[in-house]
Amino acid sequence: MLASNPNLTKCPFFPTRYVPISRSFHITCSVSQLQSAAEVVNGGVPERNEIRLGLPSKGRMAADTLDLLKDCQLSVKHVNPRQYVAQIPQLSDLEVWFQRPKDIVRKLLSGDLDLGIAGFDTVSEYGQGNEDLIIVHDALDYGDCHLSLAIPKYGIFENINSLKDLAQMPQWTEEKPLRVATGFTYLGPKFMKENGLNHVSFSTADGALEAAPAMGIADAILDLVSSGITLKENNLKEIEGGVVLRSQAVLVASKRSLIQRKSALDTTHEILERLEAHLRAEGQFTVTANMRGSSAEEVAERVLSQPSLSGLQGPTISPVFCKRDGQISSDYYAIVICVPKKALYKSVQQLRAIGGSGVLVSPLTYIFDEETPRWRELLSVLGL
Ligand SMILES: Nc1ncnc2c1ncn2[C@@H]1O[C@H](COP(=O)(O)OP(=O)(O)OP(=O)(O)O)[C@@H](O)[C@H]1O
Ligand SMILES: O=P(O)(O)OC[C@H]1O[C@H](OP(=O)(O)OP(=O)(O)O)[C@H](O)[C@@H]1O
Ligand SMILES: [Mg+2]
Structure with a gap:
């Protein structure tokens, strides 16, 4: 039936799907026409049915990024590295588009992507505070790192150790400003201005910026900066x-997409739930132990007397039944708790101190809460 619709044509990337003729991939046009094709229709989002995630x-x-999605049971089916479109079989109305991180942000703003994963630095630099971009997670x-100003350890900077010191140096004047090399041409000037450094000029390069001071540029x-090694190695x-x-x-995500495409919001909810469940579980272990006791309540009291044994909502305590002289009895109780990985050894010590034995520790895969706090926040940002 779809194939007979004169307004649809077969998608060259997903042969089982049909796309509006207006998105036909054989149209030749100029760059400006291409840009206008991405523009929103009547202040809305571009016409298409599938949701697009930029990776x-x-x-x-x-x-x-691919590893994280895999851990969330959202493996990306990517046939070969030169193909820029892929699928996540679990999310049937989603297309994955591989892009450079900065282009992910640009395409979210133009409406050509609905969701994306990128570094917060890239989102801030290329998003330039645009309110259409919403950080969902x-x-x-x-990708931990920080964007930081760095100066030489030597010469006129030898005793300069703070931004304040740098701002107060008499060397920087209108005619001879502090020359900063950066790829962050939006965040850089904004930061300097906000911090009262007025005599600053910027130059840009695509990489190996750490060489610029020694080269006199x-x-x-x-x-x-992440490990700080590149800075150190370049003095x-x-x-x-x-x-x-x-x-x-x-x-x-693009706020417009989430508001105007119902399925974008549903897909975002599912991705967010899976991410939260996985990331929350990643920092935790499940710990089980046996403990002698007269009742579940009495064991619970002992467990809860220890600060590191309260688990997510409190310990699960169940009787362990055994048969002795033909009688079923439960002198032991099994305790199950979730423990932050960082607190594992302390928790095991506390368990032992209150009579715990046979302590088993296993990794946790997911923790699904009733509702994720980030989902509630997202709905409130969207005014829903
Ligand atoms: N040294 C680092 N350690 C950890 N994460 C980093 C580091 N440098 C960058 N990142 C994060 O990874 C993202 C992508 O960095 P990457 O170096 O892969 O790309 P790029 O610098 O934009 O491109 P290219 O280096 O190919 O020009 C950055 O935007 C940042 O979020
Ligand atoms: O603190 P470190 O762990 O030493 O990392 C910092 C370096 O990593 C990034 O460069 P990248 O490796 O991406 O090379 P590039 O300059 O070519 O982008 C960044 O631009 C720094 O140069
Ligand atoms: Mg880089």
């Missing part, structure tokens, strides 16, 4: 007050 196509975020737990750099240092933002991978 990093290359760079350090790419593999970690702000802590995907990888810049006095300072504003770039991402540069961070300064107090010089951190522009802290970043990690985030799930970001």
Whole structure:
């Protein structure tokens, strides 16, 4: 029936799907026409049925993003690395498009993507505070880094250790401003202005910015830092007050899409639930132990007397039945609790201290709450 609709044509990427003729992939047009094709229709979102998720196509975020989705049972079916479109079989109305992180943000703003995963730094730099971008999940737990101002350890900067010191240096004047090399040409000037550094000029490069001061091209750099090794190896240092933002991978959405496409909101809900359940579980272990006791309540009292044994909502305590002299009795109780990974050893010590034995520790895969707090926040941001 669909195939007979004169307004639809077969999608070249997903042969089982049909797309409006207006999205036919054989149209040739100029760049400006291409841009206008992405523009919103009547202040709404571009016409299409499927939801589009942008994922990093290359760079350090790419593999970690696919791993995270896999851990959430949302494996991306990607035939080969040069193909930029893929599917997540669990989410049937979703298309995955692989893009450079900055293009993910740009395409969310133009309405060509509905959802995306990118570093918070990229979202902030290319999103430029646009209110159409909503951070749906702000802590995907990888891609940790911070955007920071760094200066040489030597020469006139030897005793400069804070942004305040830097601002007060007499060297920077209208004619001879502080020269900063950065790829962050929106966040950089904004940060300097907000911090009262008025005599600053910016130059930009695509990489290896740390070389700029030693080459005499810049006095300072504003770039991402994670281990700090690149700065150290290039004789540069961070300064107090010089951190522009802290970043990690985030799930970001177009507000317009979520409001105007019902299925975008439903898909976002499912992705968010899976992400939250996985990420919450990742920091926890399930711990089981046996404990002698006269009743479940008496065992519960002992367990709850220990600060690290309260679990998510309290311990689960169940009788362990055994047969002795033909009689069924329950002198032992099994305790099940979730314990933060960081507190594991302390919890085991506390369990032992109150008579716990046979302590078993296993990884947790998912923790599904009744409703995720981030989903409630999202609905409230959307005014729903
Ligand atoms: N040193 C780092 N450690 C951890 N995460 C980082 C680091 N540098 C960057 N990132 C994060 O990874 C994202 C992508 O960085 P990546 O270096 O892969 O791409 P890029 O710099 O935009 O592109 P390219 O380096 O290919 O020009 C950044 O926006 C940031 O969120
Ligand atoms: O603090 P570190 O762990 O040393 O990491 C910081 C470096 O990582 C990034 O560069 P990247 O490796 O992406 O190379 P690029 O400059 O070519 O983008 C960033 O631009 C820094 O140069
Ligand atoms: Mg890089």
